[in-house]
Amino acid sequence: MRAAVWHGLRDIRVETKEVPKVSSNQVKVKVAWAGICGSDLHEYTTGPVTLPADNPDPLTGVQAPLTMGHEFSGVVEEVGQDVSDIKVGDKVAINPLIISGNHEDPLVDMFNGFGFVGLNSDGGFADFVVVDDKHAIKLPDAMSLENGALVEPAAVSVQAIKESGLQFGEKVAVFGVGPIGLLTIIAAKAAGAKEIFAFDLSETRLAKAKEVGATHAINSGEKNPVEYVHSIYPVGVDRTFEVAGVAPTFNQAISVTRPRGVMTIVSIFEKPVEFNPMQLTASGVRIASSLAYEPDVFKTTVELIGTGQLDVSPVITDRIELEEIVDKGFESLINDKSQAKILVKLSGEN
Numbered sequence: 001m002r003a004a005v006w007h008g009l010r011d012i013r014v015e016t017k018e019v020p021k022v023s024s025n026q027v028k029v030k031v032a033w034a035g036i037c038g039s040d041l042h043e044y045t046t047g048p049v050t051l052p053a054d055n056p057d058p059l060t061g062v063q064a065p066l067t068m069g070h071e072f073s074g075v076v077e078e079v080g081q082d083v084s085d086i087k088v089g090d091k092v093a094i095n096p097l098i099i100s101g102n103h104e105d106p107l108v109d110m111f112n113g114f115g116f117v118g119l120n121s122d123g124g125f126a127d128f129v130v131v132d133d134k135h136a137i138k139l140p141d142a143m144s145l146e147n148g149a150l151v152e153p154a155a156v157s158v159q160a161i162k163e164s165g166l167q168f169g170e171k172v173a174v175f176g177v178g179p180i181g182l183l184t185i186i187a188a189k190a191a192g193a194k195e196i197f198a199f200d201l202s203e204t205r206l207a208k209a210k211e212v213g214a215t216h217a218i219n220s221g222e223k224n225p226v227e228y229v230h231s232i233y234p235v236g237v238d239r240t241f242e243v244a245g246v247a248p249t250f251n252q253a254i255s256v257t258r259p260r261g262v263m264t265i266v267s268i269f270e271k272p273v274e275f276n277p278m279q280l281t282a283s284g285v286r287i288a289s290s291l292a293y294e295p296d297v298f299k300t301t302v303e304l305i306g307t308g309q310l311d312v313s314p315v316i317t318d319r320i321e322l323e324e325i326v327d328k329g330f331e332s333l334i335n336d337k338s339q340a341k342i343l344v345k346l347s348g349e350n
Contacts, residue, residue, distance in 0.1 A: 003067040004125035004325050014323050020130040027086055027136050028078040031346040032145040034124040035071035036329050044330045046270055050119045059098050060121040070096035070116045072124030073148030083133045092136040093151040095298045106294050140306035144350045147305050150312040155301040157183035159293040161191050164239045164264040168192030171237040175199045175253050176244030177209040179341045182315045184241050189213035190309050199225045204338035212314050229256040241266055247273040257285045265289040315341045
């Protein structure tokens with residue numbers, strides 16, 4: 001089978017690998033579509049970040065080189081003898097989060113050590129993937145496999161909304177409207193946000209933000225976000241989401257949050273940032289953070305997309321072949337800021 005394998009910094013190769021075997025509690029999935037995530041991009045440009053390059057991963061026992069891809073969907077082709085809830089022919093999205101299972105609360109468990117299929121074990125940039133059955137989440141019959149590949153990043157945003165405590169009728173600001181930022185806008189709108197401010201440097205992304213629900217889309221290179229928000233809401237907005245991962249937006253997000261409001265960190269930071277804790281002490285602004293998602297949130301996201309309450313399809317900006325994954329995938333995301341979510345076609349089934 002074909003597989004896109006991470007070997008090192010800016011070294012991803014499409015290779016031929018053996019189709020993995022299925023054990024008693026596993027399923028084999030014929031991958032249909034797989035999305036390129038910002039986390040994948042970090043591994044490509046500055047990695048290894050999460051990838052186990054020097055030693056076997058403590059949870060999976062796997063060590064790079066390994067097949068990347070953790071946002072993917074497909075059709076079950078084979079099930080192990082102990083699998084009862086999933087059958088051949090089921091359409092599934094993969095919940096790639098790997099945790100130890102040592103704590104009854106999955107969120108607590110996650111922060112005691114975690115990994116992902118596609119980052120800490122072989123993933124979805126391949127024709128076939130074998131995963132434990134608990135990772136395969138059935139999709140509604142009417143739900144497309146393209147949308148199935150967007151469940152994972154959408155679940156990140158749904159969890160972030162939950163962590164923020166957003167309530168119906170509140171005002172929101174999102175800093176950074178790449179794929180997760182756009183999905184956060186979609187999720188905030190579905191959760192009842194009254195107004196949504198979107199800030200970015202890309203006019204194309206800002207236009208997309210307006211398309212998916214932002215009521216204000218502002219180029220932060222042309223207008224100061226703090227001044228802009230305070231000109232409309234002098235005390236600030238209720239909830240802000242930092243989805244850019246850089247120091248300026250981190251500080252701006254705090255500054256536009258109202259007293260006792262919540263700034264939620266969703267992005268991955270490649271470098272440390274500096275901020276004055278008095279920004280919090282003097283305002284009462286609280287900081288929350290969100291990494292992935294609870295299992296129930298992942299399943300809820302499937303249902304929300306399946307019923308149309310979350311329309312995630314607008315974030316797709318390109319579809320490419322697996323053999324094009326470096327030039328038209330990773331390099332395109334680095335160099336073309338009009339891109340949001342690039343899907344890699346495996347079987348292409350829908």
